[in-house]
Amino acid sequence: MTDWLSHLRAPAPAAPVDPGPLPTLSVLIPAYNAADTIGEALESVLTQLPAPLEVVVSDDGSEDDLTGVLAGFGERVRVVRGPNRGLATARNRAAAAARGELLGLLDADDVWLPGRAAALTEAAAARPDLSIVTTDAWVTQDGRPDPASYYGLRHFEVDDQEEYILRENFVFGAGAVRARALAEVGGYDPVARWAEDWDLWLRLIHRGHRAGMVDVPLYEYRRRTGSLSNRKVDLALGVLAVLERARPLLSDERHAAVLARTEREWRVSAARFARQSRDPRRRRLVLAALRTKDQPLGARALSLAYGVVPSRIRRRPR
Incomplete structure (x- = not known):
């Protein structure tokens, strides 16, 4: 059994904190025309131990056979639907429907690796003062793996998060956020069509919330070239x-x-x-x-x- 807490990087608590129980975990998956990829994403979450409380897919006005693919998962997946409004709005829809205390994030063309649910919930339980928890990730470009992990090439700030979040987005976007913290800042800004995760972390951190990172690659971030x-x-x-x-x-x-x-x-x-x-x-x-x-x-x-x-x-x- 992996000791995930030995890999946790986070600011020192402002005051002594007592560990709490494992938070219930809802996994949110925004999806737009993701029929070809969402099956693998869902399987990667549904096979996690411990199992999440629920998986909520937010169908952002898809025009492909996403509905048919989701039907194959039956009651293991909850689905909310709405017109196409972009990633931020799709995530807000899923968050509004979720019942978990901790909201884990997954894009419909990526996957969680084994152990991620345990790492996120154990870190959140050990450090109730952290509102954001994430992990390292492997990155692939058009199916080709990068030689280094996400944080193998990037810095995760622990000392002065308020200043550093103004310099760059040091929090890997597909992490997890406490539901109460997300509600406190009004969720994702629907105006943000790009960098919506940076926008959210910036608002949270400048309200006094803090982020931690389990320094083990437990997410596969699949990038595609496009234009x-x-x-x-x-x-x-x-x-x-x-x-x-x-x-x-x-x-x-x-x-x-x-x-x-x-x-x-x-x-x-x-x-x-x-x-x-x-x-x-x-x-x-x-x-x-x-x-x-x-x-x-x-x-x-x-x-x-x-x-x-x-x-x-x-x-x-x-």
């Missing part, structure tokens, strides 16, 4: 929107300075990604995002430097 340049543009724009919405949360000047620096870095990234993209609409969106009230000249310089401005503006007359 990579366009996805990078969309992600950068999504992150900039998340950071913009974070400003009212900050009263500390040091935190505000960290946020401003992170915004500048993502503006540069957005401009670079837009230059790589062949989509004129995305280029226009990036240009609009760079033209902010507080940095009009800097944004203009960035857009010119990275070739975001439409070519008819950049060309000099002959």
Whole structure:
């Protein structure tokens, strides 16, 4: 039997804490046109020990045979349905229907590895002061495994989570969150179409909640290439929107300075990604995002430097 707690990385508790009972676990799976992948995702959860209290699938307006695939699992899976509104809304629907004290997250094209339910619930029981618990993960790209795990290449912050969450999203997104903490901040922001997990962790951590991580890869995160340049543009724009919405949360000047620096870095990234993209609409969106009230000249310089401005503006007359 694995001692998961020996692998737990987390901030020191602010005050002495007594371990509690294992929380009941609901696993939330948002799904959109995931008929080809959700079967493996569900099996990976339903075979966990201890078994979760329930598995809740949120069908986000799918147009494939997702309903037929889910029917094959019978009463082992609860299903909630709604019109297509995106990942954040789909997760909120599942959370609203869930009965567990701890809400575990799984995307419909990924899988939980053996031991993940035990690791998450044992960490949450041992540290009732942690509102977020996650694990390390293996990452595959179009079926090819990366040589290092997710946290083999990334940092998990334990000392100053309030500052570090403004620098980068150090919490692996498909973790688990206590239901009461999620309700306290109003769930996922439905406006967030990208980086919705960063948005949630940022709001939770800046309300005093803390995150822990079991440093063992217990999740398989399956990435697919798609239109990579366009996805990078969309992600950068999504992150900039998340950071913009974070400003009212900050009263500390040091935190505000960290946020401003992170915004500048993502503006540069957005401009670079837009230059790589062949989509004129995305280029226009990036240009609009760079033209902010507080940095009009800097944004203009960035857009010119990275070739975001439409070519008819950049060309000099002959």
